[in-house]
Amino acid sequence: MSAFEKLKDQWARISRLEQTIGILSWDMETYMPDDGVKARSEQLALLSELAHQWLISDEMGALLDVAEQDASGREYFSDEVSMIRVARRAYNHKVKIPKKLVARLARTTTRANSIWIKARKKSDFNLFAPILGEIVELSREMADHLGYAEHRYDALLDVYEPDLTSSQVEKLFTETKRELIPLVREITGSSALIDTGFLNQTYDTARQESFGLQVLRDMKYDFRRGRQDRSAHPFTTSFTPYDVRITTRFAEDDLLSALFSTIHEGGHALYDQGLPLDKVDTPLCQPISLGVHESQSRLWENIVGRSRVFWKHYLPILKLHFPGQLDHVDGERFYRAVNRVHPGFIRVESDELTYNLHIFIRFEIEKDLVAGAIRVADIPPLWNEKYREYLGITPPDDALGCLQDIHWAHGLIGYFPTYTIGNLLSAQLYQKALQEHPSLPAELAEGDFTGLLAWLRDNVHGHGSRYTSAELVRAITGGDVQVGPFMNYVRDKFRDIYA
């Protein structure tokens, strides 16, 4: 057996452990009885330890070395070279970080999680500041072990978005910001009225669920390879492309939240179900990055799900689900309501436009923290100042301000930018799909998503992790990640809505 074959075998074993961790985690969030949590964390710890050991084993290192030598000279994007490259990246990420640092980070983030909950409850950043300081320090150490060419932050970003650098992000974000902030000001200054009054009703959750399931079926989410359950926070989890599950939650007083979360998670799930079936358990049967994953969920949620043509088809069907409740609402009114722009304090409740402003703030702050340009104590004033500058509002307290997100408590530094990268990519991909398939809007207006899904399967999903996000965009468009398509899309859409 060649080193490459052995490498694939070993990878498959690790992959099956990771799948198992996924199943245990899904169960924990959906059906596990309350008192099962302690045993569950022991099971998860054991499996994670094993998967980590196997990945960073000397055997794995040696197999990678030999497989790379054997493959030298072969085509960069061939299956073999791509698999070795992706496996090497995973190996390097893990092997470079000392075991002690991993353990310290795990202990610190476990403590940070409960401190963050308390601090947010009391809306007191000072409670959270010391442990956040520790996490920033540990992240800097981690970055030093991982290595980087230019900025320390690049090493952290690379974990979530391979090969993307903070200079590139900064360039993209600065360009977006320059156009987006004036656009948001223009809109909030507009006299156009968006009527969302009809949303203030009680919407039966069983009917919400039934409508959402119909949309998922129309999107061709494959229920033979997936299912939807309920959980406290919606998520998508994928064990293999043969088992990709989503969750949602329903509230009687909120029609839109479950609906758009179902479409959002459905977009993630279509990506995972579309990963190459003939590459299961290999390094290529993975999504590319968080940014590309988010591009899929945002494309379906926003570009499709918040489009005029989508509601042309679905509003009549939605009305059938809620007889009498939406009779007086026409398509245009519904379309405007689901696209209301409203600068608010909370990222996860924000609209398609302002969402990115929330991201810029987090990116700028965490980048400066890692660079040592600011200290943890500087966060609250800086946060509030940026909210004033970008969104025109001032958070009244830390709970509605810099304590709202759990990411930093979990040690996820370098993660936030991928959300906006996802938004940019979603528009760029859709623009290309539209060029190649001009009948897309007409199809969407009929509730027919087969053309769009086929394009995504061919151009994105089916490649697995053969490309980085930049390589994917180059393969599809011949060029780089661009701000233009996103800004053109939102400018046209929201200038139209806000006249």
Next chain:
Amino acid sequence: MSAFEKLKDQWARISRLEQTIGILSWDMETYMPDDGVKARSEQLALLSELAHQWLISDEMGALLDVAEQDASGREYFSDEVSMIRVARRAYNHKVKIPKKLVARLARTTTRANSIWIKARKKSDFNLFAPILGEIVELSREMADHLGYAEHRYDALLDVYEPDLTSSQVEKLFTETKRELIPLVREITGSSALIDTGFLNQTYDTARQESFGLQVLRDMKYDFRRGRQDRSAHPFTTSFTPYDVRITTRFAEDDLLSALFSTIHEGGHALYDQGLPLDKVDTPLCQPISLGVHESQSRLWENIVGRSRVFWKHYLPILKLHFPGQLDHVDGERFYRAVNRVHPGFIRVESDELTYNLHIFIRFEIEKDLVAGAIRVADIPPLWNEKYREYLGITPPDDALGCLQDIHWAHGLIGYFPTYTIGNLLSAQLYQKALQEHPSLPAELAEGDFTGLLAWLRDNVHGHGSRYTSAELVRAITGGDVQVGPFMNYVRDKFRDIYA
């Protein structure tokens, strides 16, 4: 760290893998999407292989040797000595069987499973005979590796019921048979009429579920440490005492099936939830044997659930769940209906009395197969002859005869007797509980199970696997497993019903 401490550590790791296997299997039977099955079998194969490797490792063998030496002279039933003893038993069972034999058995039973399905469909034992022959041969080989003092079959029985021998089983079963067969004849010859006509109605499954959940709550099945879901075949699965799940299934045209299956699985689950919480992940936090497990499910299902006092309390509540449907049924009529004795071909549909006759037939046949006293080809005529002799009926074909059970196809030889051992134990345990707690029937008549559950927790559940079944009976009653309590119980009960 002492060898004993290291042994406990290693056992805990194996135990967590086994728990994970349990979770994956539960998910497979309840929520897994259809196309997830191939990946799931790969995940399960990996974890099973690991758990097996760890258990039979040289390290484990050495730890057991040293721990046994260190503990020599200590009290036999102490935690330490008991843990080492139970771990040694598990180790010996696995280490004695060559890897090749395990693999051959796995391959053969996988093939046998699909052949059995086909053979049963066509009702043709000849299709199944050759592979059953292979399974018997492999089981004999396995028995030789495991070792035994008297009969080869003892080695197989020991896997499910530690230390029980076929001579003991034969003695118990012969004694039971001698009294049970005439009793069944007496009853089937009786002119007493049992009216079950009211069961031929449609019973809403949501109401069936709601009633079953109320019974489970009353039984003090702890929903913080468990849950009930639906599956094709009802089962109980336990990861730790903190997470013990049951499943059931409902049919509109069958009120009793789901009901008694819920009580039955509830009895299993109470045992698993009652295992010692301070011994989680140690060898003692396990049930004793299949027989003791079945004694718990049968005690709740039959002795409690099919008692007059139980229905005194629950019939009015059941009536509330099905308004108008049971108005004309009084407690006595319901009690008689759920205790109808009716010799039939199918074991799993049989009543409390004849169930054991089905078991005797299987035990006698598999024992003779393993001993080489009969050949596989002899099974169909022998099966039918025994059904005539014990139950007074002749199976019309193999599907309703010797092809009805999946056990042999799965290689489960030595398993069947534990069902009747469970029945005998259930009566013996209940008799003792009643002696020590004479108000039990009065409590049951009020739907109050706390006294019974407390007795079972103290006398059975809480010991974990410290005792074998024989040792448990000795600890509780001072004597051996006996036929008397069961025969007295059924004689009194059914002579009363059938006048």
